[in-house]
Amino acid sequence: MLTTGLAAVSTAILAMNRQLQVREVLQTIVRSARELLDAEYAALGVPDDRGGFAQFVVDGVSDEQWKAIGPLPRQHGILAAMLEEATPQRLADVRRDPRFGGWPQAHPELTDFLGMPVVEGEEVLGALFLSNKRRPGPDDERGSEPERARRPGPDDRSSFTEEDEALLGLLAEHAAIALSNARLHERGRELTIAAERTRIAHELHDAVAQKLFSLRLTSQAAAALVHRDPERARAELQEVAVLAADAADELRAAVVELRPAALEDDGLVAALRAHVQVLHRAHAATVTFTAHGVRVLPSPQEEAVLRVAQEALHNALRHADADRVEVALDRTSAGRARLAVTDNGRGFDPGEVRRAGRHLGLVSMTDRAAGVGGTLTVSSAPGEGTSVELEVPGG
Numbered sequence: 001m002l003t004t005g006l007a008a009v010s011t012a013i014l015a016m017n018r019q020l021q022v023r024e025v026l027q028t029i030v031r032s033a034r035e036l037l038d039a040e041y042a043a044l045g046v047p048d049d050r051g052g053f054a055q056f057v058v059d060g061v062s063d064e065q066w067k068a069i070g071p072l073p074r075q076h077g078i079l080a081a082m083l084e085e086a087t088p089q090r091l092a093d094v095r096r097d098p099r100f101g102g103w104p105q106a107h108p109e110l111t112d113f114l115g116m117p118v119v120e121g122e123e124v125l126g127a128l129f130l131s132n133k134r135r136p137g138p139d140d141e142r143g144s145e146p147e148r149a150r151r152p153g154p155d156d157r158s159s160f161t162e163e164d165e166a167l168l169g170l171l172a173e174h175a176a177i178a179l180s181n182a183r184l185h186e187r188g189r190e191l192t193i194a195a196e197r198t199r200i201a202h203e204l205h206d207a208v209a210q211k212l213f214s215l216r217l218t219s220q221a222a223a224a225l226v227h228r229d230p231e232r233a234r235a236e237l238q239e240v241a242v243l244a245a246d247a248a249d250e251l252r253a254a255v256v257e258l259r260p261a262a263l264e265d266d267g268l269v270a271a272l273r274a275h276v277q278v279l280h281r282a283h284a285a286t287v288t289f290t291a292h293g294v295r296v297l298p299s300p301q302e303e304a305v306l307r308v309a310q311e312a313l314h315n316a317l318r319h320a321d322a323d324r325v326e327v328a329l330d331r332t333s334a335g336r337a338r339l340a341v342t343d344n345g346r347g348f349d350p351g352e353v354r355r356a357g358r359h360l361g362l363v364s365m366t367d368r369a370a371g372v373g374g375t376l377t378v379s380s381a382p383g384e385g386t387s388v389e390l391e392v393p394g395g
């Protein structure tokens with residue numbers, strides 16, 4: 001069984017390491033542990049510093065059952081022992097343990113119990129536990145499907161073995177690594193978002209502050225000319241209207257960029273479509289989006305595609321004087337995801353832009369592409385519009 005179990009652990013470890021979001025890692029750990037040791041229920045709690053759990057993930061319980069159980073458990077009883085003592089807990093019947101404090105009415109009935117702390121260094125990251133190990137049937141080591149499918153009574157279950165404990169311990173060690181990596185990834189994303197917001201704040205201050213200063217001077221000039229030179233005053237007021245409209249556009253664009261994209265909840269296609277719809281409503285230009293054949297991409301690729309699209313759209317709408325911008329997401333014949341942002345604006349000479357020291361976000365877009373193993377191509381010429389194409393692996 002141990003050899004078979006090690007192969008299953010290897011499969012579970014690979015599954016955990018494919019995930020980059022903490023919640024996904026927790027769910028993979030719990031699901032893998034339950035399948036590995038053939039238990040009816042599995043759960044993993046990540047403690048907070050207030051005696052409760054910041055996250056609590058279960059497997060083997062339906063959504064309806066989970067809602068009926070009620071609030072998350074507190075750190076007490078055997079769960080507290082795992083967190084405080086960082087020691088495994090293997091019990092024939094959890095209900096007979098002196099630390100058992102009961103459970104809510106809708107909670108499933110648990111008997112035999114195997115708990116394992118998830119530890120990194122001296123820090124206990126979580127408490128992983130299984131309950132109600134299924135009893136092997138007479139047909140083979142794991143039992144026939146009807147035997148395994150039925151819900152046995154308390155006296156009909158075998159307890160978890162030392163081999164089970166060893167396998168769960170091995171899984172918990174790798175779970176700690178996967179969970180730590182996911183936390184580092186999310187922290188890195190938070191820092192990236194913070195840096196992006198700081199950049200936008202600086203841009204907003206520079207652009208809008210300058211326009212508001214010009215707006216103030218122009219309005220003062222108009223006021224001074226109202227009686228002495230009405231025609232010039234009228235021209236100055238028209239300039240006030242233009243400056244006010246420009247400032248409003250700057251603010252709208254900043255709000256759009258500051259709004260967090262729903263990549264985690266909705267995925268890349270939905271996030272891009274929502275972003276394009278907002279820009280279409282906020283600007284005079286027609287902004288369209290199409291998507292064909294793109295599967296779910298790894299999180300870094302999805303974020304890179306979204307950010308490049310945002311930068312390219314920013315350039316098209318604020319600098320190119322375009323009245324039509326098309327955003328397309330599709331799949332190449334080589335199986336890569338391809339983003340294309342094309343506008344019919346004034347265009348530019350890429351060589352001249354580089355010589356003048358202006359970047360139009362080209363450096364950041366190129367860096368984002370390179371960071372996920374992708375390539376960025378920018379095609380433009382004066383009077384002929386601009387096309388930005390990004391290809392990333394994993395489409």
